[in-house]
Amino acid sequence: MTEPIDEARLHAFVGKMLGDLGGALAVPTVRIGLRLGLFDALAQGPATAPELAARAGGLHERYVREWAMAQAANGYVDYDAAAGTFSLSPEQAMVFVVKDSPVYLAGAFELAAAMIEAEAKVEHCFRTGEGVRWGDHAGCLFCATGAFFRPGYVNNIVQNWIPALEGMEDRLRSGAKVADVGCGVGFSTLLMAEAYPQSRFTGYDFHEPSIAQARRHAAEHGLGDRVDFQVATAKDIAERGFDLVTMYDCLHDMGDPRGCAAHMREILGDGGSWMIVEPIAGDSPQDNLNPVGRLYYNASTMICVPTSLDQEVGEGLGAQAGEARLAGIVREGGFAHVRRATEGPFNMVLEAR
Template sequence: MPPIIDETKLHAFVGKMLGDLGGAMSVPTVRIGMRLGLFDALARSPASAQELAVRAGGLHDRYVREWALAQAANGYVEFDPASDRFSLSPEQAMVFVNRDSPVYLAGAFELVAAMIEAEAKVEDCFRHGTGVRWGDHAGCLFCATGAFFRPGYVNNIVQNWIPALNGMEARLRGGAKVADVGCGVGFSTLLMAEAYPESRFIGFDFHAPSIEEARRHAQDHGLADRVTFEVAAAKDITEDGFDLITMYDCLHDMGDPRGCAIHMRRILADGGIWMVVEPIAGDAPADNLNPVGRLYYNASTMICVPTSLDQEVGEALGAQAGEQRLARIMREGGFASVRRATQGPFNMVLEAR
């Protein structure tokens, strides 16, 4: 006997799917708009499609009109039918134009594109239980990841996260030695170095192209005299005596987080702090079936789990590991005290001593 279909539930579910598919189809048009400067140009003042095409550098106005109507249908720009002009609200500009806004999301669209590009590689991993080496997922996953996390780091590391660590901000202002492990392209390292000029910072990452990019950023920001970047996996770092070790959104990506925790304890100075920033998550999977958990579980399926399974041990914690599991791993590494120092809508900050 065929199942009985509840028409109300079916229509509600199809409505949800239309919204989801519309969001997915917006990814390429948003990326084009970002690259061509269309959002930036529209932020100056309202414009017709023809005016916007000229303002953005002489683009083809028929393409620009279709693009602008797509963004209006997305709800990403405003459209006034009476004047046939488009505009960007202050709130929309926070997402698409203001690069230091905490909700600037250009990197998120790049990350989605990188996930789609790596689809075939990850699908093969499902069949064989293998992984995908970091940097091999897509053309520039590490660039997209850096851009995705940058707004959160710009608005939280110095303002909220480090001040939540007991006594650490004063030590940094006085001069401390800091390791930023899993630093990627160096955004987090350089933000700390700019805020605490008396301290010395070393960024470590096992991905050589990321370190090359980080070194370029250090030169561009005039910080190469106080900030160095080295290619090294977490367990291979030979230098020690660090007053602060930071890990931003990377412990769950490691193949051997327990081995990493043990080594962090070895290289930390007496009285030092290990700060671990991880995606916000409840300890039970059911706690994470929400919009934020949805983003993290999907990204974790395509990026975090394959990255970890490519490494030794292959713990594959995933981006929704939860505080209890992470704290247990940190304590097994020899840390007597682990506490949640602070949290935000997307991250939690764990302090280990």
């Protein structure tokens, strides 16, 4: 016998779905607005649709008007019906315009698009159990990932995460040797290098186009003399004697995190520390059934698990592995002490010694 429909529950659920679908359908219009500078143009002050179209460099008014109404309906811009103008509140600007704000979300929209682009590849893997190579997911998953994580790094690495490690800030100030493993396009490496000019940094990643982009970023920032970027898998790093190894949002993506942990132990010098930044998660799956866990589980299905299953061992930890499981893996790699040094709304920071 089927359970009878509870009208109130159905109503509430469809209401929730309407909100979710609205968010999903906003992905392309938001991305167009970001690329064409429409949010930036609106940040200069209220504008009618023709004014906005002109301000954004002469776009077609009819498209801009529909776009602006869509963003007003999204709640992403404000609309003054009497004046016929659109505007951006300071809070909306934090999300769509201010690139160094901790809640700048352009990268999240890029990530959503990359996930949709890779849909057929991941669906195929559900049938075969294979993985998807990091560089094969979508046109530029690595750019989207860099953009997604950058606001969190700009606002936390130097201000909160490194100071939470035992004695590390002083060592970096006086001159330390650092490896940033799984560095992607290198934002984390460059932020550290900018903050600690006495120290030397090497970013490692197995994805060549990411390393090429990281090198370009280093040159643009004039940091080429104290930052080096190398193509290498985490387990193949030959250099030794690091004072600090950092891994930002990538240990769970690796095929063999246990083997990687053992290798990190090898490449650290005496008294060195390994900082592991991972998505925040509770140890029980039910702890993660919340808005942040929702983002991570979806991204993990489409990106993190396929990336890990593509590699040797294929551990497939997923983005919501939780501290207990991660710490167990780190201990198996030969680290006597693992602790949660700090955390934020999106990340936990583990310190292994």
